[in-house]
Amino acid sequence: MAFPxxxxxxxxxxxxxxxxxxKLSLVENTFVFxxxxxxxxxxxxxxxxxxxxxxxxxxxxxxxxYLINRSVIIPVLILIQxxxxxxxxxxxxxxxxxxxxxLLLTGVNYLMTALNMVTYTNWNLGFDAIYFLxxxxxxxxxxxxxxxxxEKAVNQT
Amino acid sequence: xxxxxxxxxxxxxVLVMLIVAYAAFFIFPKKIPRDITLLFLVWxxxxxxxxxxxxxxxxxxxxxxxxxxxxxxxxLLTYFxxxxxxxFFVYFYHRFQIDRxxxxxxxxxxxxxxxxxxxxxxxxxxxxxxxxxxxxxxVAVFLVTQTMTALYYQWTVRExxxxxxxxxx
Numbered sequence: 001m002a003f004p005x006x007x008x009x010x011x012x013x014x015x016x017x018x019x020x021x022x023k024l025s026l027v028e029n030t031f032v033f034x035x036x037x038x039x040x041x042x043x044x045x046x047x048x049x050x051x052x053x054x055x056x057x058x059x060x061x062x063x064x065x066y067l068i069n070r071s072v073i074i075p076v077l078i079l080i081q082x083x084x085x086x087x088x089x090x091x092x093x094x095x096x097x098x099x100x101x102x103l104l105l106t107g108v109n110y111l112m113t114a115l116n117m118v119t120y121t122n123w124n125l126g127f128d129a130i131y132f133l134x135x136x137x138x139x140x141x142x143x144x145x146x147x148x149x150x151e152k153a154v155n156q157t
Numbered sequence: 158x159x160x161x162x163x164x165x166x167x168x169x170x171v172l173v174m175l176i177v178a179y180a181a182f183f184i185f186p187k188k189i190p191r192d193i194t195l196l197f198l199v200w201x202x203x204x205x206x207x208x209x210x211x212x213x214x215x216x217x218x219x220x221x222x223x224x225x226x227x228x229x230x231x232x233l234l235t236y237f238x239x240x241x242x243x244x245f246f247v248y249f250y251h252r253f254q255i256d257r258x259x260x261x262x263x264x265x266x267x268x269x270x271x272x273x274x275x276x277x278x279x280x281x282x283x284x285x286x287x288x289x290x291x292x293x294x295x296v297a298v299f300l301v302t303q304t305m306t307a308l309y310y311q312w313t314v315r316e317x318x319x320x321x322x323x324x325x326x
Contacts, residue, residue, distance in 0.1 A: 026313055030200075031196050035199065037207065038203055060216065063216050146195065
C-alpha cells in the first residue's frame with residue numbers, strides 16, 4: 001500500500017505546486033529545490049546507511065516510495081511553504097507557514113513508519129521535526145542567496 | 158563517514174581534476190549572469206549526487222564511487238567536480254549560440270565527452286561498476302541529463318528575458 005499512497009502524495013504536491021501562484025521566479029524555485037534535494041538526499045543516506053539510526057525496507061516498491069518522498073515530496077512541500085510564506089511580509093505569517101510545513105512533513109514521516117517503509121531504531125519523530133524546521137530555514141537561506149545573485153545579475157545589465 | 162579508505166590514485170585524480178576544472182571556471186570570461194551561473198553549478202552537483210545515491214547506492218547499487226560504498230570525503234569532492242562541467246555545458250551552449258539545428262550535435266558531443274571522462278574515471282579507480290552495470294547504460298544517463306540540462310537552460314533564458322525585458326542572454 002505504501003507505493004500507491006506515496007505516488008498519490010507526489011502527484012498531489014506536484015500538482016499543487018504547478019497550479020499555485022508563485023512568488024519566486026523559475027530560477028529561484030529551481031535553486032531552492034536543488035539545495036533542499038541535496039540536503040534531503042545526504043541526510044537520509046547518513047541517518048539510514050551510515051549511522052543506522054533508521055532502517056529502510058528492502059522491498060522494492062516501498063523502498064521506491066521512500067526514495068520519492070526523499071527526492072520529490074520533501075523538497076516540493078518546502079517550496080510550496082516558501083512561496084506561500086513570501087506572499088506576505090509578516091513574520092508571524094512566515095512562522096505559521098514554517099510550523100505548518102514542519103507538521104505536514106513530520107506527518108508524512110509518521111506515515112512512512114506506519115506503513116513499515118522505515119523503522120526508527122535510534123530515531124524519533126521529534127528529531128524529524130527539528131530536522132524539518134532546519135530544512136525550512138535552509139530554504140529561506142537558499143532563497144536569499146539566489147535573490148542576492150539575481151540582484152547583482154540585474155545590476156550588471 | 159570517513160575521509161578515504163586509502164589515499165590512492167583516485168584521490169589524486171579527483172584533486173587534480175578539481176583544480177583544473179575550477180581554475181578554468183575562474184579563468185574563462187564570465188558570459189553567463191551570476192544567478193544562472195550559480196543555478197547550473199548547483200544543478201551539476203545535484204545530478205551527480207542524485208544518481209550516486211539512487212542508482213549508485215541503496216537497492217540498485219550499480220556502481221561504487223572511490224574506495225568503498227561508505228560515504229567518503231572524496232565522494233563529496235567528486236560531486237563538486239560535476240558542478241563546473243554543468244556550468245561549461247551551458248557556457249558553451251551560450252558561446253556557440255546553439256540552436257535547433259545544432260543542439261543534437263552539441264548534446265551528442267557532450268555525451269561522448271562524458272563517456273570518455275567516465276572511462277578515464279574507471280581507469281583512475283574513481284568509478285567501479287557492479288551488479289551487472291556497464292558503460293552502455295551510461296549513454297542513456299548522459300543523453301537524458303544533458304538533454305534535460307539544455308532544455309532547462311533554454312527555459313530559464315526565456316523566463317529571464319521575459320522578466321528583465323532584455324535580450325542580453
